[in-house]
Amino acid sequence: MLPAGMRMNRLLCSVSLAGIVMTATSAPAPPPSLQPDLLIVNAIVRTLDDARPVTQAVAIRGNRILGVGSDAEVRALAGPAPRILDALGRLVLPGFNDAHVHFLGGGFQLAAIDLRDARTPSEFVERIERFASRLPPGGWVTGGDWDHELWPGSPLPHRKMIDAVTGAVPVFVNRLDGHMALANSAALERAGVSRNTPDPAGGIIVRDPQTGEPTGLLKDSAMTLVSRVIPSPSIEQRLGAARAATAHAARLGVTSVQDMSANEDLGVYQELDRRGELNTRIYGFWPLPQWEKVVALGVRAGFGHDRLRFGGLKGFSDGSLGSTTAWFFDPYNDAPETRGLASDEMLPEGLMRTRVERADAANLQVAIHAIGDRANHEILSIFEHVATTHDPRDRRLRIEHAQHLRPQDIARFGRSRIVASMQPYHCADDGRWAEKRIGPERARTTYAFRSLLEHGAVLAFGSDWTVAPLDPLLGIAAAVTRRTLDGKHPDGWVPEEKISVEQAVRAY
Numbered sequence: 001m002l003p004a005g006m007r008m009n010r011l012l013c014s015v016s017l018a019g020i021v022m023t024a025t026s027a028p029a030p031p032p033s034l035q036p037d038l039l040i041v042n043a044i045v046r047t048l049d050d051a052r053p054v055t056q057a058v059a060i061r062g063n064r065i066l067g068v069g070s071d072a073e074v075r076a077l078a079g080p081a082p083r084i085l086d087a088l089g090r091l092v093l094p095g096f097n098d099a100h101v102h103f104l105g106g107g108f109q110l111a112a113i114d115l116r117d118a119r120t121p122s123e124f125v126e127r128i129e130r131f132a133s134r135l136p137p138g139g140w141v142t143g144g145d146w147d148h149e150l151w152p153g154s155p156l157p158h159r160k161m162i163d164a165v166t167g168a169v170p171v172f173v174n175r176l177d178g179h180m181a182l183a184n185s186a187a188l189e190r191a192g193v194s195r196n197t198p199d200p201a202g203g204i205i206v207r208d209p210q211t212g213e214p215t216g217l218l219k220d221s222a223m224t225l226v227s228r229v230i231p232s233p234s235i236e237q238r239l240g241a242a243r244a245a246t247a248h249a250a251r252l253g254v255t256s257v258q259d260m261s262a263n264e265d266l267g268v269y270q271e272l273d274r275r276g277e278l279n280t281r282i283y284g285f286w287p288l289p290q291w292e293k294v295v296a297l298g299v300r301a302g303f304g305h306d307r308l309r310f311g312g313l314k315g316f317s318d319g320s321l322g323s324t325t326a327w328f329f330d331p332y333n334d335a336p337e338t339r340g341l342a343s344d345e346m347l348p349e350g351l352m353r354t355r356v357e358r359a360d361a362a363n364l365q366v367a368i369h370a371i372g373d374r375a376n377h378e379i380l381s382i383f384e385h386v387a388t389t390h391d392p393r394d395r396r397l398r399i400e401h402a403q404h405l406r407p408q409d410i411a412r413f414g415r416s417r418i419v420a421s422m423q424p425y426h427c428a429d430d431g432r433w434a435e436k437r438i439g440p441e442r443a444r445t446t447y448a449f450r451s452l453l454e455h456g457a458v459l460a461f462g463s464d465w466t467v468a469p470l471d472p473l474l475g476i477a478a479a480v481t482r483r484t485l486d487g488k489h490p491d492g493w494v495p496e497e498k499i500s501v502e503q504a505v506r507a508y
């Protein structure tokens, strides 16, 4: 774990890293426009800049780092009356960049029901009852992030567990991976989902094996059957959620995020920025299936300004391990009837490839979710094709999660400069039960942080908030120790894939 002094990085919340490294020679006093208004002194400043990795002090003006150096060097830069902050010998790091968040959803979660740590089905039911009883009329119980893997015997929840305590209040609460959700009967009724509703492509309506009635559980694309009838929040509610998210990020030292589901939220962030309340730099993505709209606009990756930019397009190639919808070459060990599922964006065959090619040709950055080894293999092949046949440029094609890789696929990331955008906290979390699902052999190249780095890959770390907590220190600890949340792997789950604190910080 990191020293407690790491809290100091919160001071750098609105500071850009594009600073200059000062030389040791004493220079004449800088002109007023280059005089710092804040000095951080008496710190251990780890710059992550190989030219001068550790220094003592930082000089800041507005949102720019003017320089780093010794206390004396930095004080020599000071104008008439800078604020001086004595770090008391603690650690100062550049602000963290979280490469994969669902930012506004995170803000809503801060105000929504929390089922993440409901450790038994009865605790799950009680919390839903309490929340539903306090809702204003017309409200829905949504969010939740429940995890049945915490429950004794891991039984999946059923609408009958909550119908009696929620009555006419519709409930639609998701599993923490976002690939499965439970609706109560009131919600199913509003959505018109019954035993006669067919499974949509890329999704499953879980049914009682005897009666054929829906149990209330909906997987992947089937979740939209209910989510589409939930009334959308007002603009003020959305601004409130964005405000909560940016405050939460600032407290954790997260100064910039890459929002995988920015979509229509870009306007909310723009309004928050106009009000002077946006304290996080946001790089937003749009859904890949809507690529034509973005191409028609003529917008390219990086459109925007310092605080709010448009990044590119995000697609899906499979589901998740927790919902047995991650797409593998071989069957699941604990569900031999399935190898998981290619997402509906992969069908018909060739569609994903066409979309990626067109988006890349329009200078848009492409990020694709891939969890299972088959999904990763397929997306790597598409990306390699683009990287070798399209004009060379800094395109930063990225695979989101890159969770389970066949050993022979690991080197492909570094070779074709494909970014592995990974969320190390998932390793601490899924590591509790992943092996029963995929077996020990496949587990050896799961969350393969170290192997990826050794093969020259760029690792971009993030949290996947709200799937996992936003706090980067938890992610760093997970990558460094590979301890699982249940304490069953004190020396690390697949310890060969541990990385150093510095490597993990760099990936953030």
Ligand SMILES: [Zn+2]
Binding pocket: 100, 101, 102, 260, 464, 467
């Ligand atoms: Zn995500």
